[in-house]
Amino acid sequence: MALDSKIPNGPLADKWTNHKSKINLVSPANKRQIDVIVVGTGLAGASASATLAELGYNVKTFCFQDSPRRAHSIAAQGGINAAKNYQGDGDSTYRLFYDTIKGGDYRSREANVHRLAEVSTNIIDQCVAQGVPFARDYGGLLDNRSFGGVLVSRTFYAKGQTGQQLLLGAYSAMNRQIGRGKIKMYNRHEMMDLVVVDGKARGIIARNLVSGKLERHSAHAVVIASGGYGNVFFLSTNAMGSNVSAAWKIHKKGAFFANPCFTQIHPTCIPVSGDHQSKLTLMSESLRNDGRIWVPKNLEDVQAIREGKLKPTEIAEENRDYYLERRYPAFGNLVPRDVASRAAKERCDAGYGVNKTGEAVYLDFADAIVRYGKEQAHVKGLDENNKALVKKLGQEIVRAKYGNLFQMYDKIVDQNPYETPMMIYPAVHYTMGGVWVDYNLMTTIPGCYAIGEANFSDHGANRLGASALMQGLADGYFVLPYTIGDYLADDIRTGKIDTQLPEFERAEAGVRAQLEALITNKGKNSVDFYHKKLGKIMWDKCGMSRNTTGLNEAIAEISALREDFYKNVNVPGTLNEFNEQLAKAGRVADFLELGELFAKDALERNESCGGHFREESQTPEGEAKRDDENFTFVSAWEYKGESAKAKLHKEVLKYEAIEVKTRSYK
Ligand SMILES: Cc1cc2nc3c(=O)[nH]c(=O)nc-3n(C[C@H](O)[C@H](O)[C@H](O)COP(=O)(O)OP(=O)(O)OC[C@H]3O[C@@H](n4cnc5c(N)ncnc54)[C@H](O)[C@@H]3O)c2cc1C
Numbered sequence: 001m002a003l004d005s006k007i008p009n010g011p012l013a014d015k016w017t018n019h020k021s022k023i024n025l026v027s028p029a030n031k032r033q034i035d036v037i038v039v040g041t042g043l044a045g046a047s048a049s050a051t052l053a054e055l056g057y058n059v060k061t062f063c064f065q066d067s068p069r070r071a072h073s074i075a076a077q078g079g080i081n082a083a084k085n086y087q088g089d090g091d092s093t094y095r096l097f098y099d100t101i102k103g104g105d106y107r108s109r110e111a112n113v114h115r116l117a118e119v120s121t122n123i124i125d126q127c128v129a130q131g132v133p134f135a136r137d138y139g140g141l142l143d144n145r146s147f148g149g150v151l152v153s154r155t156f157y158a159k160g161q162t163g164q165q166l167l168l169g170a171y172s173a174m175n176r177q178i179g180r181g182k183i184k185m186y187n188r189h190e191m192m193d194l195v196v197v198d199g200k201a202r203g204i205i206a207r208n209l210v211s212g213k214l215e216r217h218s219a220h221a222v223v224i225a226s227g228g229y230g231n232v233f234f235l236s237t238n239a240m241g242s243n244v245s246a247a248w249k250i251h252k253k254g255a256f257f258a259n260p261c262f263t264q265i266h267p268t269c270i271p272v273s274g275d276h277q278s279k280l281t282l283m284s285e286s287l288r289n290d291g292r293i294w295v296p297k298n299l300e301d302v303q304a305i306r307e308g309k310l311k312p313t314e315i316a317e318e319n320r321d322y323y324l325e326r327r328y329p330a331f332g333n334l335v336p337r338d339v340a341s342r343a344a345k346e347r348c349d350a351g352y353g354v355n356k357t358g359e360a361v362y363l364d365f366a367d368a369i370v371r372y373g374k375e376q377a378h379v380k381g382l383d384e385n386n387k388a389l390v391k392k393l394g395q396e397i398v399r400a401k402y403g404n405l406f407q408m409y410d411k412i413v414d415q416n417p418y419e420t421p422m423m424i425y426p427a428v429h430y431t432m433g434g435v436w437v438d439y440n441l442m443t444t445i446p447g448c449y450a451i452g453e454a455n456f457s458d459h460g461a462n463r464l465g466a467s468a469l470m471q472g473l474a475d476g477y478f479v480l481p482y483t484i485g486d487y488l489a490d491d492i493r494t495g496k497i498d499t500q501l502p503e504f505e506r507a508e509a510g511v512r513a514q515l516e517a518l519i520t521n522k523g524k525n526s527v528d529f530y531h532k533k534l535g536k537i538m539w540d541k542c543g544m545s546r547n548t549t550g551l552n553e554a555i556a557e558i559s560a561l562r563e564d565f566y567k568n569v570n571v572p573g574t575l576n577e578f579n580e581q582l583a584k585a586g587r588v589a590d591f592l593e594l595g596e597l598f599a600k601d602a603l604e605r606n607e608s609c610g611g612h613f614r615e616e617s618q619t620p621e622g623e624a625k626r627d628d629e630n631f632t633f634v635s636a637w638e639y640k641g642e643s644a645k646a647k648l649h650k651e652v653l654k655y656e657a658i659e660v661k662t663r664s665y666k
Contacts, residue, residue, distance in 0.1 A: 003256070003636055003651050006438040007111040012657045013093075016115040019439070020482050024489035031056030034488050035497070037204055037219040039191045039246050041068030043076075043163070043469055044452025045225030046170035047476025053177035055481055057488075060217055061174070062186045062206055064241060064583070069171045072227050072239035073472065076163025077284035077405065079145065079155035080469040082120040087144055091152040093117045098658060100467060103149040103336050104432070104460020105610035105626060106660050107259075107634070109653060111439060112458045119478040120470050124156055126477055130169035133158055145289050147465030149336035149665070155466040160284050160405040166469060170476070189215070190583060191246045192511040194222060194253045194448065197503045201250075201448035205507045207515075209583060212576035214511060216504045218497035220488055221447045223480065224250055225472075228431040228453035230263065232591045232598065233543070234535020236428035237269055237282040243587040244594050247435050247454050255443035256636040256649060258436035258456030260594065261602035264463055264611050265544050266429035267293075267340035270412055271360040278528075280427040281412055283363065284405055285465040288333045290368035290398065291422070293340070294320045295352040295361050305354050312354070312362055312421050323347055331665040338462045338611040338624070339665060341426035345544050346622060348425070355423055364421035369394035426544060430468060432459045432611070433601075436636040436651070440483035441475060444638075447487060451475035456634065461610025518585045519575050523568035527585045530565045534558065534588070534595055542595075546602050547615040554599040559644065562592040596643040604648060607631045628660060 008019040026034065034057050038049045041063040049061040063071060085091040096117040101108055124142070128134065134156050135143040144153040158165040177183040188209040195203040195218070203218035229244035230236040251257045268283045296302050296312075297319050304310035323343055325332045335343075344361050353359050373394025377384045384390065395418050399406065409417050434457060435443050435450035442449050452472035459467060498504075537557050541550035565588070573579040608617040608624035609631070617625045633650040640647050 001444060001638065003436070003444070003649050004438060005109065005651055006440060007109070008439065012110060012114050015111050016118055023483065023486035026485045026488050026492060028056050030492040032058070033492055033495075034058065035060065035219040036221050036223060036484070037062070037217060038223045038225060039204065040071065040225030040227060040452065040454070041065075041171075041174070042071035042073035042225060042227055042452060042472065043166055043170055044454070044472035044476045045223070046071070046167065046174050047473050048223055048225060048451055048480050049183055050170060050173035050177055051477050051481040052484070053180070053182035054173070056182075059177070059183045060186065060219065061183055062189045062191055062204075064188065064190045064209060066187055068174060068185065068187070069167060071167065072242050073167045073469070074164045075239060076166070076469055077160040077282060078147065078286035079157035079162045079466040080123065080166065080473070081147070081154050081464070081466045082124045082156060082470065083117055083154060084121050084124060085154075086142060087153045089152045091154050095152065096120060096154065099150045100458065100464060101460065101658050102663055103464040104462050105624065105663055106460065106628070106632065106655065107262075107609050107653065108458050108460030109634070110655060110657055114657070115479065116458050116471055116474050119474045122478055123470060123473045127166060127169050127473075130173060132165045132169040134165075135159065145286055146334055147285050148288065148334045148340065149331070149464045150334075151331070155286070157286065160286065160402060163469060166473065170473075191226070192249070192586070193507045194250045194445070195503050195507045196253050196445060197497070197501055200446045202497045203499065203504060205504070205511050207511070210578050212574070212579065214508055216499035216508060218499045218504070220491045220494060220497065221449065221484060223449045223451060223484075224435065224454050225450075225452045225476070226454045228434070229591070229594060230428045230431050232534065232595050233428040233538045234531050235272065235277060235280050235539070237266060237280050238429075240279060243590070245587050245590045247450065248590040248594055250435065250443060250445060250448055250450075252639050254445045254639070255448060255450070256436040256638050257434070257597065258634050258636045259433035259461075259601065260598045260637065261542065261605060261612055262432035262461050262610065263428060264337055264430040264432060265341045265426045266337055267344055267426050268363060268424045269427035269429070270409065271355055271357070271423055271425040281408065282427070282429065283409060283422060283424055284402075285337070287363060287402060287405060290401070291333065291363040291365050292322055292367060293324050293333050293344070293361055293363055294322045295347050295354060297321045299351055302352055302354060306356060306358075312364075313366070321347070321352070328665045335665045336462055336464060337429075338613075341544060342613060342622070344424075344426055359425045360423040361425065362421035363424045365398055365417065366421070369398055369418070372397035428539075430463055432457055432461060432463055436634070440486060441480050442483070442487065449480060449484060451480055461612055514586070515575055515582065518569065518571050518589070519573070519582060521566070521569055521571065523570045525568050525570060527569060527571065527581055527588050530561060530569060531588045531591065533561055534591060537561070538595055538598070542599050542602055545613045545615050548603065551599050551603040555596055555603070558592060558595045558599065562596070565589065565592055593643050597637055597646055600643065600646065601635050601637065604635065605631060626662075
């Protein structure tokens with residue numbers, strides 16, 4: 001099958017406007033004849049469901065949580081980008097477009113990224129109209145801060161709870177449609193398979209997670225908004241339930257999976273503290289606006305800190321290595337995440353890590369507290385030389401900006417970050433890879449769409465901070481609702497899709513057989529046993545740096561682990577009850593297949609780009625070295641019975657509006 005990305009012709013800046021004007025529409029009366037299934041209620045799924053229902057389609061929405069409001073998007077902390085240029089600091093649609101392409105290390109599709117930058121401004125207006133309480137400045141105007149990889153302030157935020165506030169906005173828009181009967185909401189329902197009839201996506205098999213019952217649901221189109229797959233690493237900042245299963249099931253039914261190895265390792269997370277952990281906690285990138293990252297310059301100081309004989313606050317300024325400011329003076333602490341993560345790893349690998357395991361660096365707010373404190377003292381006509389007063393005033397400002405994040409750190413680490421620097425280390429956070437989609441966000445299965453983090457998205461090989469929320473909401477509020485009509489215009493006379501069709505029967509039987517095999521296995525190891533083992537292989541061999549030997553080992557080890565899983569996994573309980581372990585077993589089974597494709601993709605991409613760092617391809621300074629001649633493409637994998645046999649298709653990327661350069665943040 002040939003890949004067709006369906007990028008409209010014409011000048012880049014006009015593509016989206018022209019495309020919208022020319023694609024097929026479904027009349028309001030005919031929308032009532034059409035059913036759409038949306039899997040997922042995060043920012044992408046909730047915004048899509050609300051908008052499609054508002055337009056008049058009959059929407060059925062599914063999530064595995066007890067409420068749509070508990071989707072993982074609620075965890076997003078730092079903010080959402082938009083090219084509003086409210087700060088008058090030189091921002092524009094082009095600059096957001098440029099920053100995103102450069103940030104992704106020239107591995108994303110120009111047309112999609114430009115559209116994203118164009119609609120970014122609409123998102124803010126939409127959310128403000130919904131009542132999302134974005135932070136405002138003294139004069140009452142919307143405030144902004146900066147995120148990594150950019151030289152402007154374009155990030156809108158609601159303290160450290162931006163995702164929560166945005167999701168509440170989307171959720172209320174959804175609730176209005178639930179009240180009108182236009183959305184039928186299926187909480188605690190997990191999509192188990194896609195049903196394809198005559199080559200088109202026509203429904204899903206879902207499992208009611210409370211009763212265990214399998215259900216058939218039909219529709220004229222199916223939208224997958226099931227989020228990212230970072231939990232293939234076991235430990236990540238994602239919500240515990242985040243998984244790849246919905247995306248993987250459609251992959252097995254014909255949807256190509258793109259760039260599976262493109263993973264984002266976030267530089268500012270609370271370091272791993274031991275084997276007992278099942279979750280890692282993010283400290284938002286927004287903290288890098290004011291926090292300075294450093295390690296001691298001298299190994300004796302590192303040793304003394306680890307032994308508890310020295311405190312970081314006792315290390316003199318000249319004995320600190322602010323390594324990001326040193327290596328990247330132009331962007332300093334706000335370099336993109338991939339760059340900051342690798343730099344932290346480099347320092348820790350060289351022995352400068354500041355916690356017991358040697359895997360932590362400092363994120364320090366002492367300077368910011370003094371800077372803000374002096375400013376406040378000046379504004380209020382108080383004594384700028386009174387250190388205690390300045391500290392108190394400065395801490396108040398820092399508390400107002402990042403209070404909940406500081407409180408979270410204090411609760412988890414039991415150290416007061418107002419008084420001592422935070423300790424941070426990189427952790428798995430986001431997956432740029434995902435289901436391949438064309439310009440209309442349709443997968444390679446007609447009628448099956450993928451939006452939000454579930455698709456391979458607009459972020460290339462590295463996503464810039466605060467751009468995931470932007471992309472999810474762009475897809476859901478402003479892109480899919482237009483583009484889906486182009487496909488559905490041919491379905492206005494199709495009528496209801498019958499769930500008694502043999503395709504539904506077969507799909508349901510397949511799901512039942514898999515569940516029965518898992519529950520009757522009665523092996524000796526728990527599901528988590530396998531998930532942890534898989535996570536360790538992924539982190540050690542497919543993590544922050546990758547090489548040929550490690551990747552080949554990973555492929556063999558994951559394959560062996562999968563075999564052992566099916567022989568020896570033990571899933572307690574029964575089929576027809578609320579059984580979290582059974583749900584998890586299905587998700588881990590899919591991770592065990594994805595993991596292999598991930599390693600295969602990383603092996604195939606014998607270059608470094610963005611978050612994908614191949615040790616064989618680096619500059620003398622240790623920076624990622626792209627190979628544009630051979631790798632300026634999106635890897636799109638076609639399922640051929642098992643991950644080992646997956647077939648690679650290449651979507652060659654063309655850069656017409658942007659000059660492709662070596663990425664530099666110096
Ligand atoms: C801690 C943290 C902080 C972040 N902060 C920011 C930030 O400040 N700014 C930013 O831009 N990005 C941030 N991100 C990234 C961003 O939050 C995510 O990329 C984004 O929220 C993903 O949204 P989504 O709608 O695609 O998926 P999700 O929010 O993950 O939602 C997935 C939905 O799919 C459902 N689902 C999944 N599988 C199934 C299935 N099989 N059957 C039924 N339902 C299913 C789930 O129930 C859920 O409703 C952060 C990420 C993390 C981990």
